[in-house]
Amino acid sequence: EVQLVESGGGLVQPGGSLRLSCVASGFTFSSYWMSWVRQAPGKGLEWVANIKQDGSEKYYVDSVKGRFTISRDNAKNSLYLQMDSLRGEDAAVYYCARRQMVMAATLVYYFDYWGQGTLVTVSS
């Protein structure tokens, strides 16, 4: 059974830092792109960052570029999100998600498994 378990959320002051972790099990972690997706309270879903299987490619939504860093440790089946210079608008539930890719007429991408989420609160 595929499982993704996030941790590391909490209360942080504006300008502070936090490191989120996601431990994966039930599949070959090193074979998949992984992602972080967030959801501000009462708002919609927003993709935050992607990382390739070997960590050699990383992509971010514009609003977090230069402040957030996605990384992974395949030996530990773990995904991370280092969040620096946090702002009020970064407050959200952060989900770890596995990115799937299939050929269906064309290559298509989607998130097929999600963790339960970890809450980040940014407040003084």
Added chain:
Amino acid sequence: AIQMTQSPSSLSASVGDRVTITCRASQGIRNDLGWYQQKPGKAPKLLIYAASSLQSGVPSRFSGSGSGTEFTLSISSLQPEDFATYYCLEGARTFGQGTKVEIK
């Protein structure tokens, strides 16, 4: 960047109703579109991928259609457990704004 416009933002329906939700892409995305269901306090759940492929374990009353810029999620006969918020997702990158399906 591609933008996804989802409509309506909310709707009220009764058990047994047919429900349709639409997503429009700002440019052609072929069939690179998924649909998700989210209930309060829970992670999103994948319903449809590649615009029309039903994810394993998802009831057949859910269906997806479309390609290019216009996509539709349909629920053929709304069940009590279907009251939730639905999101489209382009290319594992851009989400629609969501559609909240409420009880009439």
